[in-house]
Amino acid sequence: MKSELSRRTFLSHLGLATISLPFFSYSTASELTLGGVPGLKVGYSAITWGGNDVQAIKDIAALGFKGIQLRSNILKEYGAKPEAIKELLKQYNLAFPMFSSGSANINTGNDEAVIQMHLDNAKFVKAVGGEFIQVTNSSRPKKGIPSQADLQKYGRLLNEIGKRTGDIGIQTTYHNHMHQLGETPQEVEVILENCDRDHVKLLLDIAHYHQGGGDPVKAIKHYQKRIIALHLKDVRPKGAPESKAYTFVELGQGKVDLPGVFKTLEEIKFKGWGIVELDAVPEKEKSPRQCAEITRAYLQTVGIKI
Template sequence: MSTPLSRRSFLKQLGFTAAVSALPASSFAGFSAAVPPGMKIGYASITWGGNDVQAIKDIASLGFKGIQLRANTLETYSQKPDELRQLLKEHNLTVPVFSSGNVNINPAEKQVHMDKHIKHAKFLKSIGGGPYLQLTNNARPKDRQPTAQELKDIGKLMTEIGKRTADEGITVVYHNHMHQLGETPQEVEQIMEATDPKFVKLLLDIAHYHQGGGDPVKAIKQYKDLIHVLHLKDVQPLANSGENARTYKFVELGQGKVDMMGVFNALTEIKFKNWGIIELDGVPDKARSPLQCAQISKEFLQSKVGFKM
């Protein structure tokens, strides 16, 4: 016997159906792959713009078991981590990855950054999360290409941080990123060569890697022993509307140009068993909510990649 939907649930479902129906028919075409056995998939809170409580509720409502929180979480919970830990427990969520923010190779800022990330590692441990602490960087020059020494320095600095966070049982993962050191495949390779693989692993963001001129499928195979986290993410090119205009935007899975079929086939080939985190920096279509965006990506994974919650 079926249970009648509440008005609220009905409206949520209606909104989701409308959002999916509005997408082009080709959105999910051409995909045929499978999630590797043992791979775990979570969702990142970034789309909710700092509203962590709503992100936790929405992500849990979709059946995901992992959430990636960001450093802004400390503003609310640094003095009451038990409260966050209880909230996560109530919604059956863990925090396998924590976005710790940037590192900077400026010697004057080194200790500040070291202290910040060690503090974040301790916080992640206190809420029962981990084992991964995500690092990015803000050191890319604006008027030139980065030097080999700068790429080497960022790798060495992350290794130093990784040695310290390892004392807390937390592993540093480096997140490749547009407009930072590590924008291109060549830069990612140089940075990873400068790290100690015992203390720094790779969080491969497939959309940033694609936008930076790389092939995520090849990267998965190249870094198969270093990838411990994947950002499952898609990107769509935009028409150039000015010198300073952004030429791309991040979109729900299956809506952009990333070779998702190839990505999941490559993950199966390397027998990937760690975390894939669906990430969407912001809502690409203001007619949709963060929850509806998450539903679209979940639907893509379920219907085209065989993901089961």
């Protein structure tokens, strides 16, 4: 389909005609091959639901996504009873492709406590039936850029976490992220150079990588042997250009080269999870489920099966 679908027609298909939001270009999306990415399994992160994880499970399953990424906030209710969340996921036929294990911060003065927290999380993931944890950080200096020494230290800390979680059958993944160690492509490179690829895989967040000045397509090619999963995510500028502000949006609503990403995944014959992540609803009149419906429609348009 070479012409753009009108905004109102697109929204009416979703039952969202009264909501004000931009449309995506079907002509651009249609440049993808019809085969899609056969090895890609598409999940969705619960983060958009703001802690209402049971509703997230219900909505994500109802929309046909194959898996869900849960966050460490779920430990408050289910940490001592992993079998309960495992049964809930089974009831809604959802896989558990990734767990947000939280930050691994350097310079806490107690690396062992940091490592132990992620080990405990890994044991929970193992009990639920998952395989992967994602690790982030909040160690970026408030002013200036991080030193090479700090990036190297973070890589070594990730390596130790990954080595120990691997001993219990859980793979640690590093998640690149704005405003953290690993904001820019150069920082990501240094971090990954300082941890063993067997101990620490890469969960490539394409929107964070784009916002940090990188090209996700190039990153996929460069790290193809290390990427274990991706965050399928979109972002667009917010406010005046000089503000450098941005907001995360539904797929197809932002500036990330999504057709290029999917084409490259197809070319490298990627096999693994692509997990849609939207930190929060970008416009208050929309619900998390409505945002997920917009993303699902985009994925279907570009030939990605969920």
